[in-house]
């Protein structure tokens with residue numbers, strides 16, 4: 001029986017529940033804190049991208065002022 005992560009939409013408590021798909025579909029899961037059924041499933045580990053990974057390369061070109069190359073002996 002797998003664990004599922006939920007976030008309560010009422011008190012924003014995040015909690016982990018061990019339940020079956022059937023139990024979730026039947027609405028038997030409730031918030032551990034306020035007992036609300038207004039909860040949202042949280043998907044961890046996949047489907048989430050970090051977003052800003054490609055935009056870092058353009059700003060990292062810190063060339064030295066004395067030469068046009070980005071990697072000379074004086075630049076380090």
Ligand SMILES: [Zn+2]
Nearest residue numbers: 008011031034
């Ligand atoms: Zn709650």
